[in-house]
Every structure is written in C-alpha cells, then in structure tokens.
Amino acid sequence: MLPQLPDECLDAVITSPPYYQQRDYGIGDIGNEPSLDAYIQNLLQVFEQCVRCLKPTGSIFFNIGDKYESGSLQLAPYLFANAAVRHTGVKLINIITWVKPNPEPRQYRRRLVSSTEPIFHFVKSDEYRYFYERFMAHRDLVRQRVKAGNNIGKQYMELIEQSDLSPEQKQEARLALQQAIAEVQRGEIASFRMKIRGIHSEAYGGYEGGRKSHLKNKGFTIIRMYDRAIKRDVIECPVIAVKSPNHPAVYPEYLVQELLHLTTEVGDLVLDPFIGSGTTAVVAKRMGRRFIGFEINPDYCELARRRVKETVVQPKLLECFV
Ligand SMILES: C[S@@+](CC[C@H](N)C(=O)[O-])C[C@H]1O[C@@H](n2cnc3c(N)ncnc32)[C@H](O)[C@@H]1O
Structure with a gap:
C-alpha cells in the first residue's frame, strides 16, 4: 500500500x-x-x-x-x-x-x-x-537534581572533612556547598563542580584568575553550570x-x-x-x-x-x- x-x-x-x-x-x-x-x-x-x-x-x-x-x-x-x-x-x-x-x-x-x-x-x-x-529535558533535569542532592553533595561533604582546610574555611565550604545543592534542586542551575584545595587539581585551563585565587585564599571554589544537561x-x-x-x-x-x-x-x-x-x-x-x-x-x-x-x-x- x-x-x-x-x-x-x-x-x-x-x-x-x-x-x-x-x-x-x-x-x-x-x-x-x-x-x-x-x-x-x-x-x-x-x-x-x-x-x-x-x-x-x-x-x-x-x-x-x-x-x-x-x-x-x-x-x-x-x-x-x-x-x-x-x-x-x-x-x-x-x-x-x-x-x-x-x-x-x-x-x-x-x-x-x-x-x-x-x-x-x-x-x-x-x-x-x-x-x-x-x-528529554524534563527527565534529565529531574534526575540531575536528585543526583546532585543525593550523591554529589555527599561526596563533596566528605572531601571537605578530609581536607586540610581550617575549621573556618571548612564551615564556609559546607555552607557554599549546601547553597549550590539547593540551587540545583530548585532548578536554578543545571549542575556544579566543587574544587577543594589540596584535593583537586589547581589547574584551571581557561578559568584562571578569580577562581584560582578563591581556591588559594578560601580553600575551595564552586563552578556552576547554567546550561541544561548535554543531550x-x-x-x-x-x-x-x-x-x-x-x-x-x-x-x-x-x-x-x-x-x-x-x-x-x-x-x-x-x-x-x-x-x-x-x-x-x-x-x-x-x-x-x-x-x-x-x-x-x-x-x-x-x-x-x-x-x-x-x-x-x-x-x-x-x-x-x-
Ligand atoms: C516489530 S513488530 C512492530 C511492533 C510495533 N512497534 C508495536 O509497538 O506494536 C513488526 C510488525 O510488522 C508486521 N509486518 C511484517 N511484515 C509486514 C509487511 N510486509 N507489511 C506490514 N506489516 C508487516 C508484523 O506482523 C509485526 O506486527
């Protein structure tokens, strides 16, 4: 036919x-x-x-x-x-x-x-x-929120504890991490990465400057990803x-x-x-x-x-x- x-x-x-x-x-x-x-x-x-x-x-x-x-x-x-x-x-x-x-x-x-x-x-x-x-925009986003809340956050929290940051720096890092997790869960950002001094590489490629000095002075930095998930x-x-x-x-x-x-x-x-x-x-x-x-x-x-x-x-x- x-x-x-x-x-x-x-x-x-x-x-x-x-x-x-x-x-x-x-x-x-x-x-x-x-x-x-x-x-x-x-x-x-x-x-x-x-x-x-x-x-x-x-x-x-x-x-x-x-x-x-x-x-x-x-x-x-x-x-x-x-x-x-x-x-x-x-x-x-x-x-x-x-x-x-x-x-x-x-x-x-x-x-x-x-x-x-x-x-x-x-x-x-x-x-x-x-x-x-x-x-799949909807599903990727929901999944990312759940994943970020459950897994990534927990892992970073453990790394903060293991780091040689001062008690004040650790407290600041915990607060910043909780804020980033909440932003993902509210759908304001797609995802994020955290870098902690002494644990993650301090090389940034194109991200010299602000982030590098934040990492050096505060002991951590958070890179927010605003784009939706890669399809x-x-x-x-x-x-x-x-x-x-x-x-x-x-x-x-x-x-x-x-x-x-x-x-x-x-x-x-x-x-x-x-x-x-x-x-x-x-x-x-x-x-x-x-x-x-x-x-x-x-x-x-x-x-x-x-x-x-x-x-x-x-x-x-x-x-x-x-
Ligand atoms: C893999 S099944 C498709 C199933 C379908 N996607 C579904 O969700 O139900 C392939 C279908 O092609 C039909 N079929 C086989 N040869 C055909 C033909 N020459 N012309 C039309 N339909 C044919 C079969 O009877 C079978 O139902």
Whole structure:
C-alpha cells in the first residue's frame, strides 16, 4: 500500500520493522527471508517508499534489533543503515541507543546480556525540523537534581572533612556547598563542580584568575553550570512502560513520544509501515498528530484499531523514570 501514498506527504516515519529471523508474523511478512541480504533488500524497498513520501523537513526513525548466528552478531541493523544511506542518499543524523533497564533476564555465561538497540535517525535534507530543547529535558533535569542532592553533595561533604582546610574555611565550604545543592534542586542551575584545595587539581585551563585565587585564599571554589544537561544520543526506557497488549514485540510509548516530540508538531502526519499493536498511532493520537499505519496481520490490525480508539488526545507527556 505504500506506493499509493503521494510524494512528500509525511512529516515523520517511526517504526520498528520485524527483526531478522526472530519471529514469524505470518504469510508475506518481512523478517523470515532465507538470507540477511534478502531481508535487507526487502526492508530497503519499504525504506525507499518512506523516503519518497517524506517531506524535506521530515525525519525517519528505524529501530532494529540484531541477531546471533553461530554465536556471532550479524550486524543486521548496521548493514541496513549502511544500505539505506548508500541507496537513497538520506543522511544519518544519529544512531540513538535505546537502553533497556529491564532486559530479558537470561544468563549466557559466555557473553553479556544485550540490553540496547539502535534507533537510526535519517533525514532527507538539511531542512529537517528539530526541537532540540524538548529532548528529554524534563527527565534529565529531574534526575540531575536528585543526583546532585543525593550523591554529589555527599561526596563533596566528605572531601571537605578530609581536607586540610581550617575549621573556618571548612564551615564556609559546607555552607557554599549546601547553597549550590539547593540551587540545583530548585532548578536554578543545571549542575556544579566543587574544587577543594589540596584535593583537586589547581589547574584551571581557561578559568584562571578569580577562581584560582578563591581556591588559594578560601580553600575551595564552586563552578556552576547554567546550561541544561548535554543531550546525549541515548533514551533509557523499560521494554514495556505502560501496559502489555497481545503482541510479541511492542515498543515503549515513551520511546515514540520522545521522537515525535523532538521532530514533529501538532497536526503533523506520521507513518508507521509496520504498526503491529498500534503503538506509534496511539502516541501520535495522544499528542495530536495524525497517523497512518500498515500491518500485515489482521489480528494485530484489530488490536491497533482498538488501542487507537481507546486513546484520547491529551497535552500531558508520559514520564519515564528508570
Ligand atoms: C516489530 S513488530 C512492530 C511492533 C510495533 N512497534 C508495536 O509497538 O506494536 C513488526 C510488525 O510488522 C508486521 N509486518 C511484517 N511484515 C509486514 C509487511 N510486509 N507489511 C506490514 N506489516 C508487516 C508484523 O506482523 C509485526 O506486527
């Protein structure tokens, strides 16, 4: 059905295609080809259509997992991404790593449990829309506050005690530290670092002058960071964040929300060519985006329709604490 869509009608494509030789979704499905090459060729056909239908301002996200064959990873996601770039001329903006804090609890003894998957972010042109500020800003900030309050503060407090500062200097350092922690907790600053004489290096690179003399005279200095957290190419999110519909490979709503929030606006049109239980459509609807989804298995289509019907538009975003 993809060829029936007009050129440049989509604002985003977000999907998780069937992984190579992992599951059997029924006749005509992608993923059960006899070779990895054939799988990538099939996936490329879908990808080419997605590129054709994407507006120059749009983004395409493909989440693909890998497969072990005779004890070795096949690099299927990366072979696909490489082929996608070479065949269609798209740009690969990021490989976002989805970190699963709750991977399948299997013990292999001869290798570590895989707990990440790549999400490839492709664009068609440099005009792609991107709302950098929105990406995980909320969660990073909350986490930083908690972390700063609980851990960093405690560590610095111990270092002050261990230092050879005079009792008066220690008291001043404790007060300054408590003030910095409170500023982080109130969200006034993003973070801070403390330097204590005799414990931390006194070299400052570009920060000569005031700070250096503060460190020398008072015995400590605090460097405040006003910028929000650096946005890393990582999304941490449990495998099923909300509820588990009857489908074997549902991805988290939170993941889709982050990607939609980062690259689309209310009213935009989103496609998932492998919609499964309908997660992409559910999140799109909740966030006021329009959506199209394709699915080969009629039972999953029914499930997706039901989930979409039960979803209401709401401005509040899902939270995901891991
Ligand atoms: C990994 S699942 C997607 C799950 C989805 N992200 C969710 O949260 O429910 C891939 C889906 O692609 C469907 N599929 C496989 N081959 C297909 C094809 N040729 N056309 C459309 N859907 C297909 C499968 O039935 C399966 O539901």
